[in-house]
Structures are given as C-alpha cells and as structure tokens.
C-alpha cells in the first residue's frame with residue numbers, strides 16, 4: 005500500500021510537567037496545547053500519563069472511563085484550538101473493571117478519531133536498577149492503531165510499544181507517514197534506548213517518529229527521562245529538548261519521506277519471499 009501523503013504540517017510534542025493533582029494537570033495541558041496551537045502546530049501530542057503520576061500504584065486511583073472527564077477536556081480542547089490532539093495516555097477503566105494505559109485522539113472538530121490501548125505492557129526487571137510490572141494492574145490492548153488526517157495517516161503506540169518494530173512496520177506498510185509515541189522512559193533505559201529506538205523505527209520504515217515524555221520530576225517515584233524528540237525518515241533527529249517542561253516543534257514534510265525512499269529504496273526491495281512469515285515458529289502467549 006502506498007503511503008497516504010498529503011501535505012506538510014507542524015507537530016508539537018508537549019513535554020508537560022505532571023503532578024498528583026488531576027485538575028491541575030488538565031489545566032496545564034490546556035495552556036500548553038493552546039500555546040502550541042498559537043505557534044502554528046496542527047498536530048499536538050501530550051505525554052504518557054499526562055493527567056496523573058506514572059506508576060502501578062496510581063493507575064487505579066486515577067482511572068476513568070472513556071468517554072469521561074479527561075476525554076471530554078481533550079475533545080473540547082481539540083475543537084477550541086483546531087488541532088489534531090493525541091491525548092498522551094491516561095489510565096482507563098472499562099465496563100468490566102479492567103485497567104488499560106490508553107491514548108485518545110481527537111480531531112479539530114472535537115470528534116474522537118482513535119483509541120489506542122498500550123499493546124506491550126512495560127514489564128522489565130534489570131537487576132539492581134529497575135523493576136516495573138505494568139501487568140500487575142493493567143491489561144494489554146490488542147490492536148495496531150492509525151488515524152487519518154488531512155496531512156497524512158499517523159500511527160500511534162505508547163512508550164514500551166516502541167521496542168516492538170512490528171507495530172511501526174505494519175503502520176508504515178499501511179500508509180502511515182509518522183509514528184507517534186507518548187512515552188515515559190526512565191533514568192536507566194532513557195539514556196540507553198530512548199533516542200536509539202526512535203531513530204531505529206524511523207530508519208527501518210523511512211517515516212517520521214515522535215516521542216513525547218512528561219517533564220522530569222526528581223521527587224516522583226518514577227523519574228521520567230524527558231528528551232521528547234522528533235526523528236525524520238532518514239533517521240536524523242530534527243527536534244529535541246532536555247528534561248524540563250518544553251514544547252518541541254517540528255515541521256513534517258511528506259516530500260522528505262519520498263526523497264528518502266527514492267534515494268535508498270528499501271521500501272521497494274523487501275524480500276517477502278524470504279521472510280514471508282516473521283511469526284512462524286513463535287509460541288503464542290498463554
């Protein structure tokens with residue numbers, strides 16, 4: 005499938021300072037999204053867990069249904085500012101009481117365009133450094149998420165999802181010109197892998213990649229790495245920041261993607277006859 009290419013747009017990643025007060029987080033997100041729109045952003049992304057602190061001990065307390073308070077605020081804000089708004093992520097509670105880490109996307113008319121439930125839960129154990137088990141409280145989503153804008157098709161993952169090249173590869177093959185990842189890497193894996201993974205997903209697929217972190221709060225239980233970043237289809241970092249609250253802007257141009265794909269034509273050279281089924285031999289999870 006050909007990429008759905010339309011026209012250039014300005015992306016803003018809002019590296020938001022997030023604290024324990026939901027109302028304050030929502031109010032701050034509103035101000036920053038308004039600021040990004042005033043600076044010409046047409047697509048705006050908030051970070052993972054933008055309305056509450058990130059941590060398994062917090063998800064239940066802050067969880068909401070969709071529709072709910074936060075999705076209502078996001079819808080109004082998208083409409084008021086006329087942007088496509090990727091609402092970072094929030095802890096979601098479904099009708100069966102299960103919790104998810106969920107991103108909601110609204111269009112400039114305030115309508116809900118997509119909902120992505122984090123597919124790969126952040127379960128790691130690096131001895132002596134970091135242990136985190138989202139699966140102790142969260143359930144995983146089951147789908148590849150994409151949405152269409154007048155600028156082009158965009159794919160969506162949440163944080164740990166970026167470690168799995170398959171999601172981005174499928175989205176790119178279905179015509180996405182960018183993958184966006186609200187995320188909150190930490191002080192151990194952030195310096196090691198945050199930028200590397202974004203550049204890898206970009207260069208693998210010759211698409212834009214943006215990853216949006218909360219600002220760092222050194223007093224939090226989980227300290228976010230920050231460094232929200234945008235990478236272009238050739239793998240180059242075109243916009244980034246340090247760890248304080250900031251808005252990262254980047255102009256995404258579909259022509260840059262076409263030029264990259266024409267110069268190094270891997271999208272035309274894939275050998276699906278050789279690797280027709282990458283899942284062959286994989287044991288299904290219990």
Ligand SMILES: NC(=O)CCC(=O)C(=O)O
Pocket residue numbers: 052126162163164165167187188189190193194197
């Ligand atoms: N919130 C997350 O999914 C964190 C992912 C992370 O830090 C990683 O190393 O992967």
